[in-house]
Amino acid sequence: MLVGAVLGLARGAAAEGEAESSDPELPAFHEQRLPLAAWTLGIGLATLVFVFRSRRGKPPVIRRLAALDAVDEAIGRATEMGRPVLFVPGIMDMNDIQTVAGVTLLGRVARTAAEYDAQVEVPTSRSLVMEAARDAVQSACLAAGRPEAYQPDRVHYVTDEQFAYVAHVTGSMVRERPAACFLMGTFYGESLILAETGNHVGAIQIAGTGETSQLPFFVAACDYTLIGEEFFVASAYLSGEPDQLGSVQAQDAAKIAVIAFVVIGTLVATAAVIWADAAWLHETSDFLRSAVGARP
Amino acid sequence: MIARQAVPLAIAIGAGLLMAVSYFLRPLGWMSESASEIFNVVSAIAFVLGAGSLLKANLSTISRRDRGWGYAAVTLGAFLVTLVVGMGKMGVNPSPSSPQAAWSGDQQTAETPFGWIYEFVLSPLSATMFALLAFFVASAAFRAFRAKNAGAAVLLVTAFVVLLGRTYAGVVLTDWMPGWASGLRLENLSNYLMGVFGSAGNRAILIGIALGVAATSLRILLGLDRSWLSREGGG
């Protein structure tokens, strides 16, 4: 059946291709997405270059991120106090890249916890996230050399409903009094309910999200917050592997390229307003803007 | 180990590259739609695993007579009742446009048992939980918004200006300002803070996130970060 399905998909593609390519105005390649392709390839190439450089013995020095340096301290404290560590991987499913980033971070946190002999509780709001989180925790325990520390029941599904999940997590926070809370993933309105309750029970709280509307609440209520991009480098930072640190350097290279584009682009656009007659200024400005996807 | 490590990695890399490439090629445009439908269905099937986890946790609490086992029994009862009522579309009339199909009716109205559960249990509980935010915003404002350092001072002054600028009281407070200084009226000041400083901050955060997402994806697709992969599997 699978073969038939794959065949069907392939043929379906061919047919759609025929139908669309019969329209002469629509070539196979999305030409407006050419700048996007260039940026994506550029970031990909930069990653490869910096990963190889790093492998050859030139790993970059990453600036300290206080939130991540606090991970060991938080877990150590939980061990001393004999209380659990709570890890919340957000409320979205595995088709959200933030959840994926949260689960990879869970792997790092669970490994440290296994080394320190602390218990990690992971309530999830999606069945697939529960499965992925179980895999991550299990391999972490294995990597820490303590496979017996893995208890699948500590990674459990609660409910898909946003606020029922929050009701359960806050209720168990008040009852179990975790010594450390990690809030890592996609959060919406519930962010502050979780963070304030965690604060109330005296837990060290480390939060990270790319959800810009919730960052203010985490910054206000948590001890440490990974802001936006910091959240996405956390897993690489904690791994300490040269390969992954190399890819962080590639992120920086791309950022410097963006800064250059923005500064030059703004200067040229301003110059084009001052010298309105200089056609080449307008052309340069239009070119620069189209390179970041502006449509004429 | 090939089936447990290499194959999943190959599947992830293959699926990822296909999805990325299909975004640029019109003949492959259908792929993203198919992939998201596959995801939706797999995720709906995986509910069985979630239900299993929920049942197991609550049943073991009940059978061990742990503290609070009565609440576990309530959860279980509520779960089973809702599941049976909803899966069987109990008490649902068929759709008036096609009464010949017994299960064609909509069960989201308060007339049906399932709709009743939504309207009188789920919806008020959810709205009330959300409303707790108003209280937590207040306690956070009291506890966390203190000028401990320069950054925190900037944060709290901005929040203060915007909060005042969004009320009648704040608007009246600075209403006397003459036209040439109208930019300093609280409501205009809060718009200026948001429109200029806020949009610069938001833009940089979004650019950073985009780079972070791209790099995270690349780390997965290049096989650099495998912490999400199962080592042993099973469980």
Added chain:
Amino acid sequence: MTRQRMTWIVLTVVFVGLLVARGFVGQGLGRVYVERGEVSLAKDGRSDQGEPVWRTVPRDQAEHAWITWSRVTPKAFAEAQAKEPGQDRVVLSWPRTVGLWLAALLTLAIFSFLYADNPAYKLSESIFVGVSAAYWMVVGFWETLVPKLFGAILPGTVKAMVQPSLKVPAFSPWAPGTWDAADPAFWPWMQQWGSMAIALVFGVMMLWRLMPRGGWIAGWPLAFIVGMTAGRRMVTQVESDLMAQAEATMQSVLPVTPGLSAWDLFWGTLPGILVLVGVVCCLCYFLFSVQHRGAVGGAARVGVWYLMITFGAAFGFTVMGRIALLAERVEFLLDDWLWLIDPNHLRS
């Protein structure tokens, strides 16, 4: 007796007392009224697609008939009673009245968590988790699995039982003889059927976790999902966030309108410059492989200030909606349940 328990008892007694008193004053409180309607249908020929068409007929000629109840205001009930005492068209709905009281009590139980964790909160939390988990499973079943998966694999059954509007294809995956590539409906069907077949295989692999052996196979569909998410987000996020935000910033800082005074020119130019400086400084803050010293360190510090203003302002703007949510719940308690206020004139 602890002070906390004392507080609970006093609060509960006072509240119940007030509630009972309220029940005897004026119109009383917390009732829901409904109006009866009827649906009675008989077949009226068939449409061009061969589907039966139904029309409304008197009750005694109906092939399918049922009664509907729709919610009306207490005022409508009072009016109906005044016109015709003892009528049975607009009546008190016991299920919905009980529901209203249940909703009100659950609302209070959740609010009680603010004082301290307590049995009422634990009870409503348990109900909430159980009901909502089942709710989303039911929705997943009827809204995703039935129309998508079963609709592709067992279209005839789904059409007959659930979704009469479903078009049953003339092709069967098991009988290649029925395939007709010239039919415009063929390839879309192939695509739909093919993706659902893959989804089914992946779903079975996921469920293998419940088996005693071979649960590792669930890693395959998970890998597919992780890979698919990574691949798609990698490009879309760069397009919608990185490029779009960079483009939005690359504007002339000078206002385009000619002939402005120096004062207006200054104020018109300032926002553009501030935004440019802010974007660059905040991006410097996000540099990870460069130590934050010297010029980069200075820029990063400015960036932090920008970020703090961003967060402070966003906090101020968001708070509004949060208070509105609480106001809605309070209105529900005072208006719908206790009948203390009547802003929409539903009862008078």
Added chain:
Amino acid sequence: MSVLGRLERLDRRWIFLAMFLVVSGPILYMGLTGKLFPEKVTATTQSVFDAVEAVPPGERVLFAFDFDPASAGELQPMATQLLRHCAARKLRVVCIALWPLGNNLAEDTITEVIHADFPQMRDGVDYVNLGFQAGQEQLMTLLTTNFRKGFPVDQRGRDTADLEILEGVRSVTDFPLLIDVGAGFPGSKEWVQYVVTGSGGKLRMVAGTTGVSTPQLIPYYPHQLAGILAGMKGAAEYESLVNAKIGGTPPPRYLEAQRRMGPQLFGHLLLVALIVLGNVIHFTRKARAAA
């Protein structure tokens, strides 16, 4: 124990109680007396009102319902008043929805405003609901080149080519004003990016939006967006403007937003007071520690 010490150790439940009182007090007061708190209209709201006033009577406006019942608390009062304002100015309103549930909300709003208060307006001539179409920002782009292709039929299944109200409409820029009441994606931000920016100033746009998404729209005001109704407060201000323009005693359903502003006002003042109090405690303690 000193006052300062007590305040420092203040049980957060007192703050919760204060919040509950400042929200429920005004609701009860306004509910019992029917009085409203005054509104002082801010510039962003005034410009929405002015933009609608600037459209000559008989002209068409495009009205997009891009929200769902979850955000109707904040946005429905705006939609109601915007439609009422258009109808009172004898503008012809074309309603569309880019959110699936927006269609029902558009129908409800038409029933509540046009059927109830402007019965002389004719469906298909003075107003029409074109319903929901999928496609999000791709649909917006399509509307800039071929409006009827984006919405081939209206909510009742009539061909849009036969509708009198759409006579001569080829693209979205044939409307002088676009009104969007939106709760997120796709919504006002996408309308600005894909439609207004490319129209070269031909199309003006005003937006009504939730408090949470307002920050993302402010950068576009006043150039691409002629005006913004920001959250509950924007709705209340606009409501008071439209009520004042139409005159008479408005029925209670036209006062919804202003009723909701009572708890907002006191809630915000409580937060401001809490921030001040928190900092007074902080600085007093610091001064004592230094002394």
